Amino acid sequence: MKQRRLLYGFSALLLTILFLTGGLFSLKAEAEELMHLVDDADLVAEQEESRINQTLAELSEEHDMDVVIFTEENGSIPSAMEAADDFFDYSGYGKGPDYSGVLLYVNMETRDVWISTRGDGITAFNDDGIDYILDEITPMLGSGDFVEAFDEYTEICEDFIIRAENGTPYGTNGSGEGYTGKNRFPAFRNLFISLLIAILVGGSYAWMLTREMNSVAPNNSAGNYIVPGSMHVQNSGEMFLFRNVTKVKRQSESGGSSGGHSSTHRSSSGARHGGGGRKF
Amino acid sequence: MSEIQEYKCPCCGGAIEFDSSLQKLKCPYCDTEFEIDALAQYEKDVSKDEDSNMEWDISSMQTWTEDDEQGMKVYICRSCGGEIMADENTAASLCPFCDSPVVMKGSIKGALKPDCIIPFKLDKKAAMAGFAQHLKKKALLPKVFKTENHIEEIKGIYVPYWLFDTKADAHMRYKGTRVRYWSDSRYNYTETSHFAITRDGDISFAHVPADGSSKMPDELMESIEPFDFQDAVPFESAYFAGYFADKYDVDEKQSIIRVNERVRNATAQNFMNTIQGYHSVIPDGGNINLSEGKTCYAMYPVWILHTRWNGQLYTFAMNGQTGKFVGNLPIDKGLLWKYFGIASGIAFVAVYLLMALAWLL
Numbered sequence: 241m242k243q244r245r246l247l248y249g250f251s252a253l254l255l256t257i258l259f260l261t262g263g264l265f266s267l268k269a270e271a272e273e274l275m276h277l278v279d280d281a282d283l284v285a286e287q288e289e290s291r292i293n294q295t296l297a298e299l300s301e302e303h304d305m306d307v308v309i310f311t312e313e314n315g316s317i318p319s320a321m322e323a324a325d326d327f328f329d330y331s332g333y334g335k336g337p338d339y340s341g342v343l344l345y346v347n348m349e350t351r352d353v354w355i356s357t358r359g360d361g362i363t364a365f366n367d368d369g370i371d372y373i374l375d376e377i378t379p380m381l382g383s384g385d386f387v388e389a390f391d392e393y394t395e396i397c398e399d400f401i402i403r404a405e406n407g408t409p410y411g412t413n414g415s416g417e418g419y420t421g422k423n424r425f426p427a428f429r430n431l432f433i434s435l436l437i438a439i440l441v442g443g444s445y446a447w448m449l450t451r452e453m454n455s456v457a458p459n460n461s462a463g464n465y466i467v468p469g470s471m472h473v474q475n476s477g478e479m480f481l482f483r484n485v486t487k488v489k490r491q492s493e494s495g496g497s498s499g500g501h502s503s504t505h506r507s508s509s510g511a512r513h514g515g516g517g518r519k520f
Numbered sequence: 521m522s523e524i525q526e527y528k529c530p531c532c533g534g535a536i537e538f539d540s541s542l543q544k545l546k547c548p549y550c551d552t553e554f555e556i557d558a559l560a561q562y563e564k565d566v567s568k569d570e571d572s573n574m575e576w577d578i579s580s581m582q583t584w585t586e587d588d589e590q591g592m593k594v595y596i597c598r599s600c601g602g603e604i605m606a607d608e609n610t611a612a613s614l615c616p617f618c619d620s621p622v623v624m625k626g627s628i629k630g631a632l633k634p635d636c637i638i639p640f641k642l643d644k645k646a647a648m649a650g651f652a653q654h655l656k657k658k659a660l661l662p663k664v665f666k667t668e669n670h671i672e673e674i675k676g677i678y679v680p681y682w683l684f685d686t687k688a689d690a691h692m693r694y695k696g697t698r699v700r701y702w703s704d705s706r707y708n709y710t711e712t713s714h715f716a717i718t719r720d721g722d723i724s725f726a727h728v729p730a731d732g733s734s735k736m737p738d739e740l741m742e743s744i745e746p747f748d749f750q751d752a753v754p755f756e757s758a759y760f761a762g763y764f765a766d767k768y769d770v771d772e773k774q775s776i777i778r779v780n781e782r783v784r785n786a787t788a789q790n791f792m793n794t795i796q797g798y799h800s801v802i803p804d805g806g807n808i809n810l811s812e813g814k815t816c817y818a819m820y821p822v823w824i825l826h827t828r829w830n831g832q833l834y835t836f837a838m839n840g841q842t843g844k845f846v847g848n849l850p851i852d853k854g855l856l857w858k859y860f861g862i863a864s865g866i867a868f869v870a871v872y873l874l875m876a877l878a879w880l881l
Contacts, residue, residue: 367705371705371706407879425876425879430872430875430876431872433871433875434867434868434871434872434875435868437867437868437871438864438865438867438868438871439864440867441863441864441866441867442860442861442862442863442864442865442867443860445859445860445863446856446859446860446863449659449660449856449859450660450851450856452658452659453658453660453661453848453849453850453851454848454849455654455743455845455846455847455848456737456739456740456743456846456847456848457739457742457743458738458739458742458743459742459743459745459782460781460782460785461782461785461786461789462725462728462779462782462783462785462786463786463789463790464745464746465725465726465727465728465729465746465786466723466724466725466786466790467723467724467725467726470687470722470723470724471721471722471723471724471790471791472721472722472723473719473720473721473791473794474720474721474722475718475719475720475721476717476718476719476720476794477716477717477718477719478696478715478716478717478718479715479716479717480713480714480715481714481715481716482713482714483711483712483713483714484711484712485709485710485711485712486709486710486712487707487708487709487710488707488708488710489706489707489708490703490705490706490707490708
């Protein structure tokens with residue numbers, strides 16, 4: 241009997257410890273989730289760090305997508321992509337069942353900047369969008385304006401997330417799948433486009449019908465009266481004059497229903513990530 | 521003095537006509553058929569007899585010189601004796617009193633004699649059928665036009681043409697572009713290379729036609745082209761029997777301006793067609809020297825129809841050799857808007873639905 245009591249008591253104690261420990265773990269996780277700016281490289285003053293952190297946290301809560309910044313003085317993982325993906329996955333970031341979020345990784349030793357996306361973040365931040373952010377912030381990082389770069393990053397992230405919520409992620413024509421199902425069918429815009437195409441089609445058809453009513457026209461060529469086989473080309477010349485190259489920024493890989501293209505890969509945790517980066 | 525020729529049937533004396541389906545002369549009264557050559561010979565023999573009578577005709581026409589000056593001429597029909605007034609350029613016509621075909625010999629004599637003629641291959645029935653066919657499948661044609669239009673006149677006319685043969689030695693210049701596309705992760709690139717291209721060579725043209733009658737609208741006559749010169753035969757006035765004909769009143773020097781333009785365009789186009797491997801090629805000038813130029817005077821067969829509808833005259837023309845039928849038709853503006861509306865409506869619904877479908881998927 242005594243032994244049985246002892247067993248119950250021990251079990252109860254174990255359960256209590258497990259419960260408490262679990263609670264502590266979850267508290268720790270919650271505490272970590274709140275840190276949206278993890279400035280291990282100490283690039284930002286404490287006051288600024290707290291302000292940016294708060295802005296990022298509010299942004300993440302409001303749009304159901306974690307927006308994170310992580311800086312390192314030197315990293316043990318050689319690849320910026322892996323470092324960013326792993327930090328995102330193993331620190332418990334990501335909202336919703338898809339673990340949606342976007343993370344900006346800055347490594348001061350290797351001078352790498354990388355943006356890692358997951359879940360709906362992959363849709364909202366497609367390749368063009370990531371390129372755009374990097375275009376904007378890389379020069380700032382390069383010149384040491386970290387606060388400015390992080391503020392810019394936060395601002396663009398908010399803009400891109402709102403665009404994705406409206407069904408038109410950056411660089412897409414609006415026919416994309418959008419983000420978290422919140423996007424609406426852009427009825428007025430599609431109405432306008434349909435009307436424009438309809439007028440063009442109707443006009444072309446009317447022009448074609450009018451053309452077949454008028455069969456009298458000058459015949460400006462004597463091509464019907466060429467003596468068969470009489471044409472001889474004696475000399476042919478070709479001279480290169482000049483060359484010009486124009487470049488247009490890639491907007492989107494249009495067509496289909498996916499909108500802007502996002503290249504993805506698997507991280508060490510097996511999760512699907514989007515992303516892109518460069519040196520600053 | 522004005523002199524006419526009629527072709528009389530050697531059998532019954534009736535006025536005979538050219539039958540386009542038989543390609544022979546045929547008497548509509550006794551159905552006797554004649555070869556052109558045989559009848560031409562017969563007429564020559566007969567005309568020898570008539571030479572002595574010519575003086576009499578001349579004296580009787582003296583009083584009409586005033587009309588000659590005004591561009592009109594008077595002829596006496598040999599079938600019924602009626603006076604025929606005609607334009608000075610008229611070469612063949614029908615007597616308004618007895619409907620006999622007459623040929624004005626003065627308009628086809630000497631330098632005015634055509635070198636060759638393409639005889640009518642298609643008759644009046646074919647012209648009527650061509651007109652009916654021309655009205656088919658015309659969505660914008662007013663519904664009442666088919667029933668309410670009145671064919672005022674349908675005439676088989678031999679139209680005078682100048683035919684030009686020439687060899688064009690050309691040095692042509694063109695501008696061409698080649699385009700290359702590629703892209704990296706951020707930009708799409710388009711590289712356009714520009715080239716100056718030249719082509720030297722020669723090309724020959726045969727029987728390029730230019731309408732020699734100022735009465736015939738040039739656009740209308742160019743629209744019924746081409747004529748196939750293989751059917752042309754040496755001119756015999758007997759081919760005129762039963763048709764109308766004019767002698768030229770636009771000479772070859774005036775016609776050559778238009779012919780040069782058409783030869784230049786055709787030369788530029790044909791040398792341009794030899795340029796391959798470019799995304800775009802446009803003519804950039806050059807020069808053409810013509811040599812071995814030769815002209816001849818020909819008569820080509822054309823059916824002309826005039827119809828009147830809503831107080832407006834519509835002219836149609838059919839190539840009397842190939843049957844090509846042309847002529848502008850009236851447009852019902854209500855129908856035009858209706859078809860515009862239908863096409864636009866269908867396109868609108870289709871595009872909108874496609875966009876909605878794309879969004880759903």
